[in-house]
Amino acid sequence: MYIKFLPKYNLALKKYIIRFINIWCFCFSLAITINAITSSNVQANPKYASFVMEEISGRVLFSRNADKQLYPASLAKIMTLYIIFEELQSKNLTLKSQIVISDLAASRSPSKLYLEPGETISIEEAILSLVTKSANDVATAVAEKISTSEREFAKRMTRKAKALGMSRTTFKNASGLPNRHQKSTARDMAKLGIAIRKDFPEYYHYFSNEFFLYKGQKYKNHNRLLTAFKGTDGIKTGYIGASGFNLVASTERDGVRLIGVVFGGKTSKSRDLHMIKLLTNQFDRVKPFQFESTPITVPLPRPENEHITPTTDILASSVPPISKPKIIIRSVSSQSNYSSVTLENANWSIQVGSFSRKISAHKAAIKARRSAASILAMIPADVSLIMRGDLPLWRVRFEGLDETSARAPVLNYTKQVMHVLLYQKLFLRQVYYKYNYT
Structure with missing residues (x-):
């Protein structure tokens, strides 16, 4: 519609612009059509679900048919590995069993x-073969090793799932091979992908192996997102005819x-x-953790308690004793401004992690205390039951530290595990400091 305002003597330019606009409109319409067809196909696919x-x-962040019971295929091996x-x-068992x-x-x-x-394979080789090659013969052999039969092993898998x-x-089996009664969502x-990483951080690294060498043969990991999508470190693919191509992926960025x-x-x-499209879209929506180091002045609101179920603290006797720390009491000046308060030293805590099993939370607390015995030995661990969405988790924290004391064990402890949260609780507001070490 703006073409008529161009100088009459530049007819070649007018034709070029008209052609460009027509091509652009065609491409735009084609993109919309393809997107509509793709969306229609996804919705029409009875095997499809995403979360x-x-x-x-x-x-x-995203959910389509998330509670529809479908065939997990080799995603069942995630529970076998669990x-x-x-x-x-x-x-x-040991890795050499x-x-x-x-x-x-x-x-x-x-x-x-x-x-x-009659051939034998070690537990560690079995783990790697399940993660990379998704070996069905090994899955059955593992089930028979741990339980009296694969059928009994599958019952244990179901109990653990519940x-x-x-x-x-x-x-119904350890491999994910076809069985009309073997269903998941x-x-x-x-939930399983989160639990296996939280409960077994010492073994989760196996999911990031890009290949497995066995008897001179190189087996590549079927999970191509490990190399194709930045930040992906696991976990598993699956396929049978009745299921289509399945995937669970765990990715971290910022x-x-x-x-x-x-x-x-x-x-x-x-x-x-x-999967890449889904994760990319959701990463764009979620704000990364903010790194802050200066005290924050906030209004003095009415405190509210977090609804959690406290449990018995970890015994400090599990680590070597240290000298009793000095306690310094400072009075607050009457000239203080009561409309706001700057918390520079109080209310700092370390969050070790959240775990789907209470015993894993206790073990993590003990490990953290031993890692920073000079600071945490006399600090009781707060192990509390919390809910993340509809997922129950056991959270481990060490509270009541000043900023200097809180930061010191973080640097030491994160040499052994992937993530530790350091935070300052300011009444209703919490500021999180997340340290990433790989």
């Missing part, structure tokens, strides 16, 4: 390592960790691209 959650807050990690943590391949295990259909009956709040999940798989789940992809590539 994205912010791990720390438990906030659901139980392996339980056995390692309880010392019933050997597994004998049975006739039943050897007969499982691919994907597999093609192990022969304990983790996966109320709509039932497992996108929401439940997100102190924000998202757990994403996709069920029912048409191809592995389209599933991966869809």
Whole structure:
């Protein structure tokens, strides 16, 4: 409509602009059409579900058919690995423990390592084969090693699922091979993805392995987001004909960790691209943790208590004794401004983490105390039951520290674990300091 205002002598320019506008309109219309078709196909796909959650807050950022019961396929192996990690943590197994391949295990259909009956494989090799190759023969062999049969192992998997709040999940085998009664949901798989990282930080690194070398053969990890999407460090893919292409992914950027789940992809590539799109969109919505170091002056509001269920503190006797710290009491000047207060030294705390199991929370508290015994030995650990969305978690904190004392153990402790939260509680407002060490 603006073409008529161009000089009459520049007809070539007018034709060029008209052609450009027509091409632009065509491309724009095509993009809208493709997006509409894609959205329609996703909604029409009966196997499709997706779910994205912010791990720390438990906030659901995206949800489509999240509670629809679908076939998990090899996502079931995440629970198999969870139980392996339980056995390692309880010392019933070691990474060097050997597994004998049975006739039943050897007969499982691919994907597999093609192990022969009577062959052996170590627990650590089994973990790596499940994470990368998604070996069905190894999954059955692991189940038979830990339980009397794979059927009994699947019952244990289901019991653990219920304990983790996966109320709509039932497992029937350790591998995820087809069984019409083996069902889960996108929401439940997100809970499992969070729980396995929280409960077993010492073993979670296996999910980030890009390949597995076994008997001269190199098996690549099916989870291509490890290299294709920055910040992804796990966890698992899955596929059977009845399920389509499934994926659980855990990604962290700028102190924000998202757990994403996709069920029912048409191809592995389209599933991966869809997951990348979902996570990218949600990272754009979520603000990263803010790093602040100066005291904050805030109005003096009426305090409100956080609704939590306190539990017994960790005994300080679990670490070497230290000398009793000095207590300095300072009076507040009558000239103070009562309309606001600057908290420079009080109310600093360290949050070690949140765990789906109480025993894991206690172990984390003990580990943190030993890591910074000179400061934390006389500080009781606050282990409290909290809710993140609909996910129950056991939170571990050390409270009542000044800023200097709170910062010191953070630098030491984070050499051993991925994340520690340091925060200053200012009545109704909390300022979080998140330190990332890899």
